[in-house]
Amino acid sequence: MEQVKRYHSVRLDKTQCKGCTNCLKHCPTEAIRVRGGRAHIIDERCIDCGECIRICDYHAKVAVTDDLSAIRGFRHTIAIPAPSLYGQYKNLRSISQVLDALKCIGFEEVYEVARGADVVSRAIHEKLREPGLPKPLISSACPAVVRLIQVRFPDLLPHVVDVRQPMEVAAMIARQEFCRKHNCEPEDVGIFFITPCPAKMTAIRSPIGQEKSAVDGAISMMEIYGMLLPHIGKTVENPTPSISTSYGIGWASSSGEATAVCPENSLAVDGIHNIIRVLEEIENNRLNDLVFFEGNACMGGCVGGPLTFENNYVAKNTVRKLVDSGNKTHPVNDVPASLMTKYPLYNDLPIEPNSVMKLDDNLMVAMQKMERMNKILEDLPGYDCGSCGSPTCRTFAEDIVRGFANEMDCIHKLKDQLKVMAQQMVELAQTKRE
Amino acid sequence: MSFIHAEYPVASGDYTRAGEASADIKRRLKQLGVSSMVLRRVSVASYEVELNLVIHSLGGQLILDVDQDGVRLTSEDVGPGIPDISLAMREGWSTANEEARSLGFGAGMGLPNMKRNADDFEIESEIGKGTRISMRFALT
Incomplete structure (x- = not known):
């Protein structure tokens, strides 16, 4: 099922965004990610509640209305x-x-x-x-x-x-x-x-x-x-x-x-x-x-x-x-x-669910993704710091499974990885000397 | 064959955490794309069964299993067991203590609601050993 691209009026003013994580944390539908030093709104998830407009200290979130x-x-x-x-x-x-x-x-x-x-x-x-x-x-x-x-x-x-x-x-x-x-x-x-x-x-x-x-x-x-x-x-x-x-x-x-x-x-x-x-x-x-x-x-x-x-x-x-x-x-x-x-006071169309939270249209694939997600999550620190650009460790794991992030975007994982590499270098240097 | 399996320990009398297991179950099923109709029934049943563990059991666990055929919720506890299951299944019958009632629980609708919402409902109980409830929800 193809997701229809949704219109929504909350937008990002790229020139004002500092890439901080304030809006990430307050979005009720986990619709914001920080990538490349700037916030991005996932259009299909945004419900236009305006929480991010209120929370942004840099006024980087704006609402498009008519002049x-x-x-x-x-x-x-x-x-x-x-x-x-x-x-x-x-x-x-x-x-x-x-x-x-x-x-x-x-x-x-x-x-x-x-x-x-x-x-x-x-x-x-x-x-x-x-x-x-x-x-x-x-x-x-x-x-x-x-x-x-x-x-x-x-x-x-x-x-x-x-x-x-x-x-x-x-x-x-x-x-x-x-x-x-x-x-x-x-x-x-x-x-x-x-x-x-x-x-x-x-x-x-x-x-x-x-x-x-x-x-x-x-x-x-x-x-x-x-x-x-x-x-x-x-x-x-x-x-x-x-x-x-x-x-x-x-x-x-x-x-x-x-x-x-x-x-x-x-x-x-x-x-x-x-x-x-x-x-x-x-x-x-x-x-x-x-x-x-x-x-x-x-x-x-x-x-x-x-x-x-x-x-x-x-x-x-x-x-x-x-x-x-x-x-x-x-x-x-x-x-x-x-x-x-x-006057017609009642809706003439049913209000349909928005299935954007679904991991996959195919249940079997969705289950595989969820399994992978849970395995990734077990290895994450659980600080929910937002440094990776996703609002929580859980959403980060979800983003990895969906293909929008990779594990080394987590600075804590990266730090551990660097430690291992540094250790390996030391060992390598010592072997050479011997 | 892929499937989802998750276990949630539920402590007796722990009202501060009550509802967390069923909230996580709901979140997972939404991510799996389980239909709204099924979701609504699982929501009600999982919350009721979790609360039953908190209110009535000496502690236990809630288990979620999902495969391509359906969702299974299993509740297992370590006691005290239900003396008369047919009485316990009766609407309005409750043995909830004062604390549970003071928090608004104990309307005697827990088990009847589970049975009503599940496609298959099984309950077995032994005094001094514990109670096991198994519910299945077809996905289509």
């Missing part, structure tokens, strides 16, 4: 801001201020992803009441988590909820409403997501569970933060009202989704390494009394995204205040029933 100038390619443009954008502005008086600022910098229309989250909340809320679902159902909102499951927990894919992401739902509604109002063609409208993370960018370019994304591009919050700032709080003639409920806005932070869909029996976990531990528990059937599991790859949820500007705790607090002062009607009552059938 604001990309909006010039469309006759009409709509910005769809993630609710985490609201958290970036500490002294925000109302959400309208952000929506109006987006219009000020060139977008013709704005539609809140938080409203998409309202619709998705209602869909999941209803779904959870269907009988016979695997427990717990796992949120599909964080694309990095879904990709993590594809790579490391393929057996949990049947647990992943098949409702589309709020960003997708928001884009579908925004496009249709805009076209009806302005009597224009759908392809004339460019819809841009204001993103807190590279994972969403990837979800637009190579969607999970659907053929094509309804979103045309993503602009990083980091890039747009400063541009919006001077326009926040400006008096405008017809302020754009916020149409989302507190529940939809709450999706910006960890546990926001869980609160909206299943407050009575759900678990919300943030941070990709914490999520891995809980997914292990789900695999062991230790959490089958739980109805819903929400995992956000970033600490604090989307407000902690690697492309956000504000400190995630401050942003979380700002979002909390907006939630407190917002519309408290639950999406089940706030989102009209007609909307639930008007």
Whole structure:
């Protein structure tokens, strides 16, 4: 089976990389190797969680997103801001201020992803009441988590909820409403997501569970933060009202989704390494009394995204205040029933496992490789120092078996080998003298 | 004929390491490309059997064998043995001690879950000698 080359948006800036081992150690899918003094990302393994962007002291890991100038390619443009954008502005008086600022910098229309989250909340809320679902159902909102499951927990894919992401739902509604109002063609409208993370960018370019994304591009919050700032709080003639409920806005932070869909029996976990531990528990059937599991790859949820500007705790607090002062009607009552059938809210493709961790397609060959790997591992020092360029001794053994490394790349093995050679030279010299 | 064989010693009452053997088994099976459906069943059964060793046995080992036909999990312990196997197999029946229960174990679903998830399930036990559980999972 041929591995399809995957698009992903986390990249390496070769000029900045020092070849240190910081990112190696933090990658949850062991997708980074240091070779020839520089980090390399194994594209097929990368889930775009952004851990390496956060950890790199040299800023050598970057996320590819669209430039604001990309909006010039469309006759009409709509910005769809993630609710985490609201958290970036500490002294925000109302959400309208952000929506109006987006219009000020060139977008013709704005539609809140938080409203998409309202619709998705209602869909999941209803779904959870269907009988016979695997427990717990796992949120599909964080694309990095879904990709993590594809790579490391393929057996949990049947647990992943098949409702589309709020960003997708928001884009579908925004496009249709805009076209009806302005009597224009759908392809004339460019819809841009204001993103807190590279994972969403990837979800637009190579969607999970659907053929094509309804979103045309993503602009990083980091890039747009400063541009919006001077326009926040400006008096405008017809302020754009916020149409989302507190529940939809709450999706910006960890546990926001869980609160909206299943407050009575759900678990919300943030941070990709914490999520891995809980997914292990789900695999062991230790959490089958739980109805819903929400995992956000970033600490604090989307407000902690690697492309956000504000400190995630401050942003979380700002979002909390907006939630407190917002519309408290639950999406089940706030989102009209007609909307639930008007748009395709469910995935039309199954989420497939990513078999990149597999040693070989042929089981017999895979077993032979594993045997060899274990033999190699027995001879390695077990320091997991990363000097060879692989994150651990075990992955190093795996890399050797896969043909990407050789044993003398281990400096400890090399040192031992040199010792033996030096000894042999001494012996050789002595023999000659005799 | 190639095959995978691994042995994992499991100590009685060692809750800090509980789950490590089954985690390693899962990792290996994923690398071998065992299908998701089979993986899920082995995951549940291996965790249950490992925890049973921790909770109930006086110590033992978990053994993984993989060949082209399937996965075999074997658990062997050195006692104390199960007095009434049919009772032990009953859902909800548990003899877990206070410590295990305080940690959330002892729901009496361990053996039934193993039997449910394995394609073949065998258990034999002798008081004072020990218990041996053997489970087989077909790969296709």
